[in-house]
Amino acid sequence: MTDYVIEVRNFNAYYGEKLAVKDANLKVQKNKITAIMGPSGCGKSTLLRSMNRINDLIPEFKVQGEILFHDKNIYDPEVDVYTLRRRIGMVFQKPTPFPMSIFENIAYGLRLIGVTDRRELKEKVRTALEMAALWDEVKDDLEKSALKLSGGQQQRLCIARTIAIEPEVILFDEPTSALDPVATQKIEALIEELAEKFTIVIVTHNIGQASRISDYVVFMYRGEIIEQNETSKLLTNPQNEITQQFLSGKIG
Numbered sequence: 001m002t003d004y005v006i007e008v009r010n011f012n013a014y015y016g017e018k019l020a021v022k023d024a025n026l027k028v029q030k031n032k033i034t035a036i037m038g039p040s041g042c043g044k045s046t047l048l049r050s051m052n053r054i055n056d057l058i059p060e061f062k063v064q065g066e067i068l069f070h071d072k073n074i075y076d077p078e079v080d081v082y083t084l085r086r087r088i089g090m091v092f093q094k095p096t097p098f099p100m101s102i103f104e105n106i107a108y109g110l111r112l113i114g115v116t117d118r119r120e121l122k123e124k125v126r127t128a129l130e131m132a133a134l135w136d137e138v139k140d141d142l143e144k145s146a147l148k149l150s151g152g153q154q155q156r157l158c159i160a161r162t163i164a165i166e167p168e169v170i171l172f173d174e175p176t177s178a179l180d181p182v183a184t185q186k187i188e189a190l191i192e193e194l195a196e197k198f199t200i201v202i203v204t205h206n207i208g209q210a211s212r213i214s215d216y217v218v219f220m221y222r223g224e225i226i227e228q229n230e231t232s233k234l235l236t237n238p239q240n241e242i243t244q245q246f247l248s249g250k251i252g
């Protein structure tokens, strides 16, 4: 039986007059990793960023259609966007730690959701760092500035920050594109582990990355979802000619 948490239905997204995502339809399966793939500018990030309404911050951004989270349209006027973003968290392309200590980077969000007891705060910070596979590297340096961490460590800290407030879904927007191969490998391993607890959608340019970690691939081209399938099927036996061209490096 299929078990999905997000359903994108007849969804269009515009920047002013420009149609960036066209009539998208997609179901995001629970506790699976769904990769959104396609050439530069095809609308991957726009589709991803629409899933927790982070693009609402762009004044000329407009949508039509629906994105259902547990069968409720997230674009309904009564939806509280802050609660939505708490349940559907996001990790960006460039690590974006706050200019504060490692501990505070995580404690900050926890306090915002009402965790004030010092002991509870410490436990939750530790759990988040452990889940993000960063605890062992930073446990003696929790008061150090997060900006002193390496790029890969900063990205794991951002993941820890997202996990700490216990979302259901984590959206990753090309989370390894600014990282070296070793840091990339660690983040990939981490994302795979996180899928046991969270539902994951990841935008990636990288066919190898999609093949290594994702369960499903959604292939986009010029704003449209051209093809979607289980990763092994889509990558080895693409049905659409444009997907075939992308996979063989002819476009992209």
Ligand SMILES: Nc1ncnc2c1ncn2[C@@H]1O[C@H](COP(=O)(O)OP(=O)(O)OP(=O)(O)O)[C@@H](O)[C@H]1O
Residues within 6 Å of the ligand: 015, 018, 020, 038, 039, 040, 041, 042, 043, 044, 045, 046, 047, 058, 205
């Ligand atoms: N803030 C914006 N204002 C206007 N147009 C935008 C904005 N952001 C993206 N676009 C346009 O919308 C289209 C889709 O962009 P989007 O960033 O979603 O694509 P992408 O597939 O994620 O690209 P990339 O892989 O290069 O990040 C592109 O034509 C882009 O130029």
